[in-house]
Amino acid sequence: MKRFLPWIALLALTSVPMWLKDPYLLNAFVTTGIFIVAAMSLNLLLGYTGQLSLGHVAFFGIGAYTSALVSLGFDVELVGGFRVIHEPWPVWLGFIMAILVSGLCGYIVGKLSFRVRGAYFVIVTISFAEVVRLVALNWVELTQGPLALTSIPPMALGLPGLGYFEFFSKQSNFYLVLGVVALSYVIISRLVNSRIGRAMVALKENESLAVSVGIDVTRYLVLAAVVSAGIAGAAGSLYAHYLKIIDPDVFLFLYTVTMVIMVISGGKGTLAGPIVGGLIFGFIPVVARSFAAPEIQWILYGLFMILIVFVLPQGIVPAIEKWFGVGEEPGVPGAAAAKIQDAR
């Protein structure tokens, strides 16, 4: 049963644009989906290696700017009169570059955090995000600073000569985002259910024991940071090409907080957690808007968050699994348990 749940959910979500025609709600689905991707990437670090990246929005924002700039082109003068001119590239290349550049930044942050864990990791990531935000704000020649990058083209897929498909409509963007959510889910679930994921959990649970069984924990922390940052960059790229305008506010700390809330409420260290938490907290403002004033909306948001954390400290998904008993025996995948029987 549990094996098919992701497929059932995917199928159900695929049907949404067929019966939901309200553009406002479709828009909510798309933006929520983008943040779900970002939250999933945060969960890889927080839920599996146990490291809280409170500057996670940096990777999101770097992805957004990279993708926008690669597809818009730019012309900047570096120190010493050295001029860099970049002609616009196809948008899908911008998407790829966003993943690569964000992943590279994840690598750098991971390496900086060599031997740095817990509170220090939080500080390193926050500082990184602040530095990147200041660069985006002040390097006006490249980023337009507070004036924002505008007229960002929509995402387009295709090859020269074969024609392009442009993601203009809300429906098409819905499917694009759903596709990225599904792909990220597959990547993360394969990683965490492997020897690599076990090494990450070992780092989270007991670092000295992990190294004593021969796990190079730094290597897996860096790997997690790279994959996590790359996926966050992909989310940022989707964001830029959907909204078609970005300014340094994409680096708002509030966005990181939103991701953290999605992960914690849904259940960190579970695959479905960020999706469930993301849907709930993505749609609270939408639902609340229909009957409450803006102040009340935020109060509701806060109350709901506090309620979840108090009632279900592990998050919603682990609670549901316990309730229905669908969660396998703690930590033993069903297949593994069966194999123990075989091996006897």
Add this chain to the structure above:
Amino acid sequence: MDARSTQAQPALSIEHIAVHFGGLVAISDMSFVVNEGEVVSLIGPNGAGKTTAFNVITGFLRPTQGEVRYRGSSLNNLKPHEVTSLGLARTFQRTSVFQSVSVFENVMIGLHRRGRSRLWDTLLALPRERESERELRARAAEILALVGIERRSRELAGSLAYGDQRLLGVALALAADPSMLLLDEPVSGMNATETARFMHLLDCLRGLGVTILLVEHDMPMVMGVSDRIVVLNYGRIIAEGPPAAIQGNPEVIRAYLGQGAKKRARD
């Protein structure tokens, strides 16, 4: 035993090791060897420096001076996971398991170095990934059976009885496929039956050719399993030799054995 010592091949050699913590001398000028296939015990009163010695050997601490070698290569500048890769695995004095995952997953984590799948195998779910996982699961089941906690494999490690957690700690060390095992007070807190079972496990491991360095306060056990004993007091080696000689050594009796009985009563 005599036959063994005539063809003795040193596996681990500790050469003039000293460890200072600020002004405190935890170990001063310690030298001894452990030969291939031997069971050597390191004993001494609380605070003598036994755990510190383990930490130096396994790369958790840098010695202030001296050198540690295993099968000819120096361990001095290696990180703990690199030391493990050379075939040295340890257990910890304080119970140490991955609390919130199952017993079986614990051993799967411990088998990390045996996994053969690369990042691409995992991401693309290639056959090698599945094959490697299948091998690891079979091996994990074997190790759990060897230490005798296979019936607990689906339970959370943190919910095991104390004695079983200690055994799981040994299973984790064994999962790293060591040629030498360092055990820090493995039977402390175990009852008599569990201790007897553990001694049987030690016999099995010795039969498999694993070299063992043991730290333990349980004297009947130490005397029963050791080929040789090294006695440490205030960071210095005060005696070294076969169990019979150590038992009769007046300095050892004064420094430790008289007091060891007291400690056992307290435990």
